[in-house]
Amino acid sequence: MSRLKKAVGYVIRTQDYGETSKILKVLTREAGMISLIAKGARRPRSPFGAALEPLCLSEFVYYDRAGLKTLSQASLLRMHEELRRDYDRLTAALRCARFVHRLLEEDHVEERAFELFGELLGALSTEEDVRLYELAFPWKLLARLGVAPQWERCAVCGRDLSEASGRIGFSGEKGGLLCGGCRSASGSEGEGEVPLAPGTARGLAMLLKLPFPKLHRLRLSPADIRLGERLLREFVAHHLRPMPAGDRRSGEFVSHPRDELS
Numbered sequence: 001m002s003r004l005k006k007a008v009g010y011v012i013r014t015q016d017y018g019e020t021s022k023i024l025k026v027l028t029r030e031a032g033m034i035s036l037i038a039k040g041a042r043r044p045r046s047p048f049g050a051a052l053e054p055l056c057l058s059e060f061v062y063y064d065r066a067g068l069k070t071l072s073q074a075s076l077l078r079m080h081e082e083l084r085r086d087y088d089r090l091t092a093a094l095r096c097a098r099f100v101h102r103l104l105e106e107d108h109v110e111e112r113a114f115e116l117f118g119e120l121l122g123a124l125s126t127e128e129d130v131r132l133y134e135l136a137f138p139w140k141l142l143a144r145l146g147v148a149p150q151w152e153r154c155a156v157c158g159r160d161l162s163e164a165s166g167r168i169g170f171s172g173e174k175g176g177l178l179c180g181g182c183r184s185a186s187g188s189e190g191e192g193e194v195p196l197a198p199g200t201a202r203g204l205a206m207l208l209k210l211p212f213p214k215l216h217r218l219r220l221s222p223a224d225i226r227l228g229e230r231l232l233r234e235f236v237a238h239h240l241r242p243m244p245a246g247d248r249r250s251g252e253f254v255s256h257p258r259d260e261l262s
């Protein structure tokens, strides 16, 4: 028999199901990513109200079992209205939610991911530089899950690059920065290697080091942010599982939140 459980979580994704139901993916504090079926959620007088809207923080009571669980009750805790009033902020948050959906396995407790997503929504609600926060989130999430790229040392030979001068490189395939020697030995940009200045690398590394509340101190140029997005795409393409088949659009491997908004 399935047991009734309670969890607090962010609605990451919703999908219509059947005539009147919805299937939700929720990032919970207590149970990690879970799938819930909300029966009757699309009826005019749904008992769940706004609690099932994407990005809402809600409390869920559900019948627990492996895989799809049945939602019994849901109550809204936080709507993040500030975020919903601004198109750029909202789309940035939704793209990050898609990244969460892609990255996290279901039914694995991942409390740090829950906290990080809350910090992201807080920052996107108030801070000006939306694109900086949108870029920082996937890097931080990867780091918290222990799969971030190597930003301090050469990913091939291990040389300390924190004081490096001269051109270095980044390879998603090899797992991070490359020193001058390993760069030339491993080929060129044609093999997915991106050249970058040490100062830029140090700036991008700060995306990982600075917590969200201190990230406003970091000044990255629009060009550096675009480069950071590119490196993220390169890294994710090599290190993450592809989107589940049903989530892939026109067969592509979607690799970065900026590409992923449906």
Ligand SMILES: [Zn+2]
Pocket (backbone or CB within 6 Å): 154, 155, 156, 157, 158, 159, 178, 179, 180, 181, 182, 183
């Ligand atoms: Zn090296």
